[in-house]
Amino acid sequence: MIGFPSILEGIEDLNREQVEKLLARTKELKIGSPARLPLKRKISVATSFLENSTRTKLSFIMAINLLKGIHIDFEAEKSSLKKGESLEQTLLTLNYQGFDICIVRTKETKLLSQFKQRPPIKMINGGDGTNEHPTQALLDLYTLNELFNGELAGKKVCIAGDCTHSRVTHSLMKLLPQFGIEITLCGPKEFLPKEIPAGIKTNANLEEALKETDAVYLLRIQAERHENQFDMSTYNEKWGLNLDLIRQVGRKIPVFHPGPANIGIEVDQELVDSNLWMAHKQVENSVYVRMAIIEAMVTNGDTNIGAKYNT
Ligand code: CP
Structure with missing residues (x-):
């Protein structure tokens, strides 16, 4: 078990071994080897893109679909955030509802940093201002x-x-x-x-x-x-x-x-x-890399995933 961060905000959240494992798993997913097993338990992933996106958002959605997961687009502008609910409470709500991961794109930089000590839900940075992608x-x-x-x-x-x-x-x-x-x-x-x-x-x-x-x-x-x-x-x-x-x-x-x-x-x-x-x-590779990232996050880096995550 090599682990995987609960919050992927920037490259420094990953070590070299984790990156190498992601690259290797991406290759397996791309060539469709026997290791390309769908997760048996349905995963649920929310996306919230507060800046425009075509490639990142759609490739994450395609990746979730190929993993046979459920995707929900969380519309922050129409949510209870607008009634003053805190971002932490919002993310905790997603967690209690059974979402595994929330993928966010923000105009602000380093919005995810505040949650690293106590993640309300697993999160992936889909691009935060001028900070990282x-x-x-x-x-x-x-x-x-x-x-x-x-x-x-x-x-x-x-x-x-x-x-x-x-x-x-x-x-x-x-x-x-x-x-x-x-x-x-x-x-x-x-x-x-x-x-x-x-x-x-x-x-x-x-x-x-x-x-x-x-x-x-x-x-x-x-x-x-x-x-x-x-x-x-x-x-x-x-x-x-x-x-x-x-x-x-x-x-x-x-x-x-x-x-x-x-x-x-x-x-x-x-x-x-x-x-x-x-x-x-x-763009083609983006789908497989993002599948590998989602898999690694929900399995805590154990990409012998078919077996381990599902039992
Ligand atoms: N590369 C990239 O982030 O593209 P989008 O803005 O279309 O997601």
Whole structure:
């Protein structure tokens, strides 16, 4: 039994062994091996997305369905939270009703931290403001591992764009170096975080950064989080990625994107249509990674789950 956190708020809630086990279990779930057993007891999972989402919310719902669980969308705006009930009492209510997990996306950062000592219910962070997006980073790691056939150590990933406001960048900076991946952040100075962890490089020139990278991770400009309006008029010219730029490097460089992508700004259509565009693989893998995360959480990390969880 290796355990699993009751609250997955950020990458630091997981240890290396837990992450490796998630990757291994994701592979089993994806290939549909005999280990792909549905949980015999029906699990019940609530989602509450207080910021818009397509990929994260729907892939969690698909994951719950594939696990033969029950999914309920908790509409916070129409709930008794609006009558002044505390978030803790609300989450406890979900627990007493028999929900196993509540998955939340919030505008606020670190909303889940307050519950770590005494979790009212098991919770997964589906993205909290600019803080973290741990399940996205885990599915990105899985997709990178698949792409590089398990040879991650020494690989170089350039994360390009609005790094400051990108919650997945904050998760990736904690996760990828654990597997020996070197990260370079690239983008306008306004979009480079003030505090960059040791070992993470920066490069203000995308063309130069490309020469040293094995994969690019493009980011959307998150205008909705900007305090001051950013002049977008020259962004595509200076920071946009296209096939011509990659051809100039002379190597095929796979391009990741957490989505949604703004075509014509950080990326052009030709690149999205090419076989270098990895976003569809990220989306496909997201369902299996999130299945593995839900399984691990309800079984406390014991992924011999068919047997153990159901008896
Ligand atoms: N990657 C991601 O979080 O996408 P959504 O906002 O569509 O969920």
